[in-house]
Amino acid sequence: MAKLTVDTDLVSALADLMEEKGLTEVEVTAGDQALRLSKAAAAAPAVLAAPAVSAAAASAPEAAGGPAAAADHPGAVKSPMVGTAYLSPQPGAAAFVKVGDQVAEGQTLLIVEAMKVMNPIPAPRAGKVTAILLEDSEPVEFDQPLIVLE
DSSP: OOOOOOOHHHHHHHHHHHHHHTOSEEEEEETTEEEEEEOOOOOOHHHHSOOOOOHHHHTSGGGGGOHHHHHTSTTEEEOSSSEEEESSSSTTSOOSOOTTOEEOTTOEEEEEEETTEEEEEEOSSOEEEEEEOSOTTEEEOTTOEEEEEO
8 A cells, every 4th residue: 555645835835725715625636646625614604593484484373483483393393414405306396395285204394415415304293384494405403493393
């Protein structure tokens, strides 16, 4: 097995470039060698705030107490992981569910993409969707309420 040698001056220069230009990732390839630097992006302030309520959810009577009231609801379906939530199977397609829909246990409510893997989020029980607490393509945190089922 070949010994790995790293040009620390190149790594330092690339790190400085990333900082200067506000980049989160840079990759350099020369022949059969490749070097990729990546840093975690700072969390968006919206992720740290209370979950946003979609326009459809805001009109639902159960959401009248605001996003916090809906999020504390015992029927809130929470994200099992950090990722990006998608309300439809592909761009331009109809949403899996909308406010007012009756769903069966195990029915897909939305998808959370984590590390390029699409993870369907199933309904834990049958019920009626009374609130959708996020917008399509919105980043979500672990245990963040996503949908409320009655």
